[in-house]
Amino acid sequence: MDIQIHTDTQMPLRIVRIHDAAEGIRSFHLQQSDGTELPPFSPGSHVKVQVPNGMLRKYSLCNDPSDRHQYVITVKRDGHGRGGSISLFDEAREGDVLPTSIPDNAFPLVDNAKGYLFIAGGIGITPILSMIRSFGELPPAPWKLVYLTHSPETTAFLDELSTPELKKQVRVHHTHGDSANEFDLWTALERPLPGTHVYCCGPRRLMDEVRDMTGHWSPHQIHFESFAEGGQKRPEDKPFTVTLARSERRFEVPVGKTILEVLREHGGNAPSSCESGTCGTCRTKLLEGEADHRDMVLLPEEMAGQIMICVSRAKSDELVLDL
Numbered sequence: 008m009d010i011q012i013h014t015d016t017q018m019p020l021r022i023v024r025i026h027d028a029a030e031g032i033r034s035f036h037l038q039q040s041d042g043t044e045l046p047p048f049s050p051g052s053h054v055k056v057q058v059p060n061g062m063l064r065k066y067s068l069c070n071d072p073s074d075r076h077q078y079v080i081t082v083k084r085d086g087h088g089r090g091g092s093i094s095l096f097d098e099a100r101e102g103d104v105l106p107t108s109i110p111d112n113a114f115p116l117v118d119n120a121k122g123y124l125f126i127a128g129g130i131g132i133t134p135i136l137s138m139i140r141s142f143g144e145l146p147p148a149p150w151k152l153v154y155l156t157h158s159p160e161t162t163a164f165l166d167e168l169s170t171p172e173l174k175k176q177v178r179v180h181h182t183h184g185d186s187a188n189e190f191d192l193w194t195a196l197e198r199p200l201p202g203t204h205v206y207c208c209g210p211r212r213l214m215d216e217v218r219d220m221t222g223h224w225s226p227h228q229i230h231f232e233s234f235a236e237g238g239q240k241r242p243e244d245k246p247f248t249v250t251l252a253r254s255e256r257r258f259e260v261p262v263g264k265t266i267l268e269v270l271r272e273h274g275g276n277a278p279s280s281c282e283s284g285t286c287g288t289c290r291t292k293l294l295e296g297e298a299d300h301r302d303m304v305l306l307p308e309e310m311a312g313q314i315m316i317c318v319s320r321a322k323s324d325e326l327v328l329d330l
């Protein structure tokens with residue numbers, strides 16, 4: 008199989024603290040067992056954690072990167088996900104060891120921006136919080152945060168982001184489940200701001216909205232990170248066959264697994280980073296078949312001939328990939 012083997016270096020990190028960050032949201036503090044420094048990370052980084060049920064899941068680091076002795080992940084218990092967050096919530100205990108990758112960054116903060124506009128939806132606050140925390144008291148440029156959540160009870164880090172000092176920079180908006188109460192992002196995005204970079208992380212619907220509203224911005228100013236567990240299941244999902252043209256190998260991709268996961272199970276692995284359809288690392292040439300595109304990267308004109316194999320599936324019974 009002509010695809011790259013990619014193995015994450017895993018560290019056995021101990022959970023030294025678990026605490027609730029909001030309703031259904033919990034923080035896990037991970038450290039080396041001997042308390043030594045961890046590999047450095049930059050704002051927006053994530054780690055892959057092997058949760059107690061054996062699944063490998065990606066979580067953003069939300070602590071300040073200058074905090075070298077711990078990685079802090081904050082996780083929402085997703086009852087509709089594929090079980091990673093449920094396992095972490097229900098089975099992980101303080102003192103347990105979780106195999107954890109060295110940090111990777113598919114959502115890096117540019118350091119020469121003239122301004123930053125952060126848009127977070129729900130648990131999407133985590134990489135953005137690491138960015139804001141990294142600024143400390145001397146941010147490199149003016150910044151603002153729009154933080155959209157369901158209610159105060161489900162808002163992680165609400166106290167930290169609601170201080171009087173941050174009043175002019177942070178807007179926290181709760182919908183209370185009422186679509187008539189959605190925040191109007193157009194007021195913030197209508198006029199492109201030269202040199203300002205927009206960072207958006209949250210549910211797919213929010214990112215679609217921001218992408219639609221920033222079509223008139225320069226693409227290099229807009230950055231997305233997703234928190235889907237490698238592609239959420241949808242009712243229309245069906246199994247399909249993926250054929251690797253170069254090796255002529257064929258695999259079945261069942262419901263609940265991504266093409267990338269199936270390739271890994273068979274001993275190979277394409278390069279990947281975000282594994283949520285936002286970074287473009289797993290871009291693969293599609294030779295035959297009709298893809299069901301679920302990424303945030305491809306332009307409409309690219310969709311017939313390319314696919315992001317970390318999230319996208321098939322509308323046809325078979326996809327032939329240039330692998």
Ligand code: FES
Binds near residue numbers: 113280285288289318
């Ligand atoms: Fe980032 Fe697939 S790994 S888009």
